[in-house]
Amino acid sequence: MTNLSRRDLLAATALVIVSETVARAGVVSGQLPWHPDAGSPPEAVRPGAWQFFTEQEAAAVEALADRIIPPDPQTPGGKDAGCAVFIDRQLAGAYGHRQGLYTRGPFVKGIKEQGPQSAQNPAETYRAALAALDRYCKSKEGGKSWIELPGERQDELLHAVESGTVELEGIDTKSFFETLLKDMQEGFFADPIYGGNRDMCAWKMIGFPGARYDYRDWVGRHNERYPYPPVSIAGRPDWTPKKT
DSSP states (O other), X not given: OOOOOHHHHHHHHHHHXXXXXXXXXXXXXXXXXXXXXXSOOOOOOOSOSOSSSOXXXXXXXXXXXXXXXXXXXXXXXXXXXXXXXXXXXXHHSTTTTTTTSOOOSOOOOOOGGGOOOOSSOHHHHHHHHHHHHHHHHHHHTTTOOGGGSOHHHHHHHXXXXXXXXXXXXXXXXXXXXXXXXXXXXXXXXXOGGGSOSGGGHHHHHHTOOBSOSOOGGGTTOTTOOOOSOOBBTTBOGGGSOOOO
């Protein structure tokens, strides 16, 4: 057997794939098999009432958002960035109900790489966890709910929940915190079309160009601030002609 480098192997494999693809190619006649705007873009989140959370739950999640992603003079916190709106719409949709995923037993706690193994879907978990958090606070904080606590005490409780030193009744507390943290991060940095990252505030903070069609000239320019405004999947407000 002759010596064969990795580069030679990859090149040979690519040649075989291309050859097979060309061999299967057909002739298009008549009209093209596609038409403009034939994609399925995500539906933009519209302002309005909460779709999953109750008013009390929404207030609790907004308070959680500002503790996990606190505001500063340059960038809004999690609440004003719309993280709670993002999570609300996700829980009301496919993510909340685990659409497309296997949802039957056995429900055995697995390793981290296996993902959630709970019988509850994310929507059920959030509802139960928020209620358990409220009960815990009222039992330990003189009848005060989570949203009635001062920010410093909320931070202390969140650290305790994260470390597992506080257990919420009927909830895998650490697992819920990890899910909450992930969802907050996604809401803060996702495209604004999903309800969070309002006015692309998170992208402006880190200098991310967003959905610009081409920024290759800047890929290798490290430690330089990207000078152009970010672009959402839905475009930019200043691209929409103003009515006269």
